[in-house]
Amino acid sequence: MNSIDAIIGLLAKLPGIGKKSAGRLAYHILESDRSYARLLAERLESLHDSIRRCSVCGAWTENDPCPICADATRDGALLCVVERSQDVRVIEESKEFRGRFHVLGGLIAPLDGVNPDDLAIGSLVRRVRSEKISEVILALNPTLEGDTTSLYIHKALQDSPVAITRLASGLPVGGDLEYADRLTLSRSFRGRIKMEF
């Protein structure tokens, strides 16, 4: 196997990258300035050494605790529970939320062998007990696994005096009623909001 085939094979292991795309990427890298390949190589080489999990929230970070957990200006009363570290990034980019985060590291999926014990649910319960948290916002995907996990966490926190909310589910902004699936439509009806004048 030559170097190009080796790179294509490695790139094709990435999510969403098929063999054809991997080929296009490999040739693009080959035909780009070699400084690009060098820089990417260096960054990949050092990635796992420079990044670790925040010991408080579980997000990937260079410093422990992570910048969000360390930021005293954030609202410590609001805790947003997400599936993965990249969800923190997405929510931060929306600038919609100024509280703190808790990364579960996955969703309950018994068929895939993911049980509650595999997730950071125990540490979530401990945080809710020890920190001054008034509301836990479950920002999990509106899927079977997300809903199962939300219900499980809801039950695990039922003895704690916190409000537990979850993100509204409904029509995406800019979407089209005609293309909404039945479940989304049903949820957007049940969650309908009174218009204010």
Added chain:
Amino acid sequence: MNSIDAIIGLLAKLPGIGKKSAGRLAYHILESDRSYARLLAERLESLHDSIRRCSVCGAWTENDPCPICADATRDGALLCVVERSQDVRVIEESKEFRGRFHVLGGLIAPLDGVNPDDLAIGSLVRRVRSEKISEVILALNPTLEGDTTSLYIHKALQDSPVAITRLASGLPVGGDLEYADRLTLSRSFRGRIKMEF
């Protein structure tokens, strides 16, 4: 900028990879075994040192001449002209062609500043004169740039006693007449083939 943002920025420079996909890839690499990142880093680091252009056909190769040019069992009378090195791979995978290749390194596109002199057309003419070639197959994309380049090469080779052909253009196999654009439909009519019984 932290290490994750740096990797995302670098990956987002690849063709067809937007910022969202780059994020997904970066987190996937981070959450995969670190040996994957190490291996990919090593391969990227050495890529440009291990791969060069074949001095005969211009394709990317580890050995010069490349395995195809060096293979005495290939039909030296047939020369297939392609735009880029990865086209050689695509054609090789189809196992449809047993001749040799010539890589132009691009297509004529004056608006993008790509002129005939920027491409390996001079070396193509020299190969046609010096090697025992009976047919030059122009396997360029059926686009404005591809057609322009085909016409230019046709003219450049008009004094050479070789047949010049180009790939058939028409409906893709498995495609649908309804979704074919007018130009493709017109070409598939003009190139219609008598059915044999």
